[in-house]
Amino acid sequence: MTEKDTTHFGYREVNKDEKAGLVAGVFDSVAQRYDLMNDLMSGGIHRLWKRFTIELSGVRPGHSVLDIAGGTGDLAAKFSRLVGEAGQVVLADINYAMLTVGRDKLLDHGLAENLAFVQADAQYLPFPDASFDCITIAFGLRNVTDKDQALGDMLRVLKPGGRLLVLEFSKPKNPLLSKAYDAYSFSVLPVMGRLVAGDSDSYRYLAESIRVHPDQDTLKGMMEDAGFARVEYHNMTGGVVALHRGVKA
Template sequence: MSDKQSTHFGYREVDNDAKADLVANVFHSVASRYDLMNDLMSGGIHRIWKRFAIELSGVRKGNAVLDIAGGTGDLAARFSRIVGDQGRVVLADINDSMLRVGRDKLIDTAHQGNIEFVQADAQDLPFPDDSFDCVTIAFGLRNVTDKDRALRSMLRVLKPGGRLLVLEFSKPESELLGRAYDGYSFRVLPLMGRLVVGDSDSYQYLAESIRMHPDQETLKQMMEDAGFARVEYHNMTGGIVALHRGVKA
C-alpha cells in the first residue's frame, strides 16, 4: 500500500483517490438494469423502504429537496409531485451513466417540470449554504469515500431546521437473520448479477460494501459529530435497512 490515505472498496483496501473510479465503474456497468435488479434483489420491498423515507422527510409544497446519489430517480419523482410547481427537486449523482438513466426515465414519465439534474460529488456539493429544506441519500452513502466530509457537506447546504435522511443497508438485528442475509448476499446476489446484468463482480462489491458500512449506532454518532441534531434511526426488515434522520439546528 502506498503512503496515500486508504479506504475500503468492498473488502479491498485501496487508495482514497482510486475508490471513486472503482465505484464509478460498478455503476456504469449496472445503470441500464439498475431498477430491474433492485426489484429482483429486494422482492420489491425497496419501494416500501423509500415510501417510509418520504413520509418521514416532512417535505411539503414549495420545498426545495436535494436527492444525492439519486440514480434512476425513484425518490425524485415522488418529491416532484409533493413539492409542486413552486417547489424544486435536484437529482444529483456523481455517476453520469446513472444520471442519464434517471433523466431519461423521468422525462418519459413527465415528472421533469420541477426537477433539475446535477452531476455532483456528495463530499463537495456545488450548492450555496442553506439551500434545501430536505436532503436525502438512499443506498449511496456506503459508496462515498469520505463519509464524514459528505455529511458535513450535506449539513452545509441544508437550511436551518432542514432534515437529512439517510436510507442505507445496515446490520440485521438478529444473528440468525444476519447469517441468512449473508448467505443470500454472497451467493445469490452475484449469481443474479451475472444472469441479469452479465456482471457478478459488481454485486459481489455490493455485498461487501454493505458489510463494511457503519452500523446503526455508528452512523448515528457520525451524523451527530457532523453537527446534526435530534438524530434517530428506524430499522426496517429486521435491520437489513435503516433510515437515519437528523436536523440542522
C-alpha cells in the first residue's frame, strides 16, 4: 500500500477503504452509553464547549443548519429551538446506531417538527449546493477518512456567508497539562470505557485518534485551503479542545 492508499485508525495505519467500517464498529459499540460517557469523561465540561459553539454560530430564527456527525443530538436540540418553526435542522451521522439514539432522544423531547435525520458521509453530503446557513461538526472530523474532501463538500453545501464550526479535541499548549491529559486518556479512559460501556478498546481508539488529528494551526490551514475565509480558532480548556470557525465568501 502506498501512503495515498492509507490513513490513520488511531495509531494503526490502515487502508482508506477499511477506516469507515472500523469507525462504525467503534460507534456501534458505544452508542447506547455515549451520552453518559461524555459526561463522565469531561466532567460535564463538554456542555460548555457546545454552548460556546452555539454562541459563535450566529444561527437565528428561520436559518437552516446541518449538524454533521451529530450523534445523539446535543447541538441539534439547541439549534432546533433557535431556528424556530420557520427554520430547519438536519442531524446527519454516518453511523446508524448513533443516528437512531439521537433521533429517539430528540423525538422524546418533542423536537420533531423542524428536524430531519439523515444517514450521511461527511465526504459525500447528499444535499444541493448552497443549502445551509450554518454547518457544525463536533468531535467528528477526526473520524473522517479524507478530511480535505469533507471540508470541500461542507463548503459546497453552505450558502454564501454561511459558517462552518468545527469543535474538536486538539493539542494542549501547556506541557504539564499535555502530560496529565495523556496519562488520563491512556490510563483512565479505557478503564472507564470497560466499566461503563463494556468496551475499553473503543475508548483507547478515541484517545489515539485525538493524537493523530491535525493540531490547531494545521486544521486552520486545511480550512483555508478548502476555500473558507476568515478562519479563526478558539482554544478551550487549555487547548484540550479547539473551536474552528470559517465563512464561505
